[in-house]
Amino acid sequence: MPLLHWLTRDEDIHTATHTPYRLLEQVAEHSHGEPDTGNMLVQGDNLDALKALLPYYAGKVKCIFIDPPYNTRSAFEHYDDNLEHAKWLALMYPRLELLHSLLSEDGSIWVTIDDNEGHYLKVIMDEVFGRKNFIATIAWEKDKGGRGDADISSSHDMVLAYAINRKIWATKRNLLERNVVQAGRFRNPDNDPRGAWRQGDDGTAKSGTDKQRFPITLPSGRVVRPKVGRYWAFSEETFNLALAEGRVYFGRNGDRLPVIKRYADVVREGVAPRTWWPAEEAGTNQSAKRDHLRKLLPDIEPFATPKPEQLLRLIVHISTNPGELVLDSFLGSGTTAAVAHKMGRRYIGIEMGNHAITHCVPRLQKVIEGEQGGISEAVGWQGGGGFRFYKLGVPVFDENGQVSPCIRFAPLAAHLWFVSTGIPYKGSATSPFLGEHEDVGYYLLFNGILGDLTADGGNVLTGRILASLPNHDGQKVIFGESCRLSAERLQAERITFRQIPYEIKAR
Ligand SMILES: C[S@@+](CC[C@H](N)C(=O)[O-])C[C@H]1O[C@@H](n2cnc3c(N)ncnc32)[C@H](O)[C@@H]1O
Incomplete structure (x- = not known):
């Protein structure tokens, strides 16, 4: 298959692999509403954030929408949109790879773009997602009027859509309501x-x-x-x-x-989506800014290029069902999160700019309070729910592959628990016994959790340490730095020992 080449390609295709796993740290003061909805806002570079999410969400995301910088050579109020062409490709390639790993087998990704980079994006997405998994290029009528000063006035953006597996996706996607x-x-x-x-x-x-x-x-x-x-x-x-x-x-x-x-009632409910999405159905940039965001957050300088909630509603409706997970790693002013929230989907939004705090947080707070702009009326939104706000923590492993010295017990416990069980950790992480999942007890010996702060104190599984651990009848998984128990003893005690860091980097 022909591949796109650019100056730093050989490095860029390894960027995702070389990006370290980091922890995510919750920031309570920016989290709002019900805490346990699973909804997340993450502030940070999405390369790090996506890698941090991988052990927890690989293969679990049903729909990804991204609206990356189009590389229009503009400097917007809230972000810079002027990268050298090869740098733009270097930005996108590793992130697309990580996004690919996060999608479920019936998942899909939708990317808005224009003529500046759209055709290059198509070629790298063909490479990452496979040509056979290309769904369509949607033409979204982003602008109803015309610009008299333009040589040709651009009325539409492209939305490139790919599935992880086009055939599976085709059997799972939702039809649109008949208009x-x-x-x-x-x-x-x-x-x-x-x-x-x-x-x-x-x-x-x-x-x-x-x-x-x-x-x-x-x-x-x-x-x-x-x-x-x-x-x-x-x-x-x-x-x-x-x-x-x-x-x-x-x-x-x-x-x-x-x-x-x-x-009418026996013809399949609804119609297949088309590749032409007019402004009347999908809204415009202007309608998002003028009719919605200015009224919603009147005291805040509006975000330059927000996508309309109607556009996101179409994508979320076609590609997900209530309760499923939607991800946007270029969140901007939070449109995808707001739409997913109102449509009863779970979501993860990642944004590196300060507008994660100045725009996304207050917008979602208003959504929780039941704001009635955007798609609220159309989906019968009444308010409720919540989200947790996170920032990026330190890398889990240092450059030598060792657990970073500043990693504390609780975040490592949460990381290991999630990597092992696939569900978020809800315990207090104040004891080496993390909890039980499907009859297996999980333990972590790390950082002097047993009170012994000598060099490797309490981090090595010995007979004495084993005797001091809280009891669990049944299979046990014990994470620690090393193990001095014999294979026979481990078997007799029904223990699987997993050595940190070598056995815990990823699933
Ligand atoms: C076009 S805007 C998204 C607008 C959004 N769809 C909305 O409706 O508000 C692109 C966003 O991506 C963010 N961004 C760019 N590079 C990023 C990166 N490496 N990590 C996280 N966010 C990034 C920018 O700060 C900007 O807010």
Whole structure:
């Protein structure tokens, strides 16, 4: 497959692997509402943040939306959008790789972009996600008017959509509600008590077999057959069954070629999304800024290029169901998080700028309070829920592969618990016994948790340490620096020993 080459490509394709695992530290003062919803706002560079999330969320995210800098050569109020071309590719490539690892097998990623980098993005996404998993390029009408001073006024952005597995995704994606125009195609000219219908297998077709040239007697008494070279679009059995069930329409006077009806309630609910998303359905940059954000946060300088909630609603609706996880690693003013929140999805938003605090936090606070802008009315949003705010902590392992000296017991315990069980740690981490999951007891010997602060005090599993540990009847997993117990003793005690750091870097 042809690949895109740029100056630093050979380094950039290894960036994600070389990025260290870091811990995430909760910041209580910026967290709001119900604490245990699983919703997260993370402030920091998304390369580090995505890597930090990997042990916890690899394969668990259903939908990723990102709106990265388009590289338009502008310096916006809140972020710089002027990278050298190769640097932009160096920004995107490793992040796309990490995003790929986070998606579930039925997951999808949606990326807004314009002509500055869009076609290069397509080529690197083909490489990371696979050409066969490309879903579509949506044209979103971002601007209703035109710019008189432009040589060609740009009215749309692209939304590139990829699945982890296009075939699986196609069976899981949601249809869109029929809009008024599409619903209008269903009519009821004969007052059929089963409701509105539209033409299904209609009239004649260019191809078929001789069996599809049988005579039909119309209610008017006229006998009809397809013209020479044409065939009924249905078989005789299908026609007779539909006739017996009263599902054939012969026109107002019973003298027109037959039409087999398809009722609105049996045609699949909704319509397949199209690649053209007009402003009336998806909103515009201006509508997001003027009609929503300025009113929502009147005291804050509005974010330069917010995406409208309607656009995100379409993406979240098509690609997820309530309770599923949505991620945006270029969160900006928090649109994706606000939409996911209002639509009952869980979310993780990552933003490195200070607007994580000045824009996203107050916006989501208002959402929790039940604000009625954006898509609130359309989805019946009443308020509630909550999120936790995090900042990036220190790397878990130093450059020599050792647990960093400043790592404390509690965050390492949470990291190991999550890596081992796949669920967040809810314990207090004040004892070497972290808790029990599926009948297995988990222990961590680290940083003098047993009160012995000598060099490797309490971090080595010995007979004396084992005797002092809180009891757990059944299988035990013990994390520690080293183990002095024999293999026979470990087996007899039903212990699996896992050495820090070598056995815990990733799942
Ligand atoms: C186009 S804006 C996103 C706007 C957003 N969709 C909205 O509706 O408000 C891009 C954002 O990505 C952020 N960003 C750029 N590079 C980043 C990085 N490496 N890590 C995290 N955020 C980054 C910028 O600070 C900016 O807020």
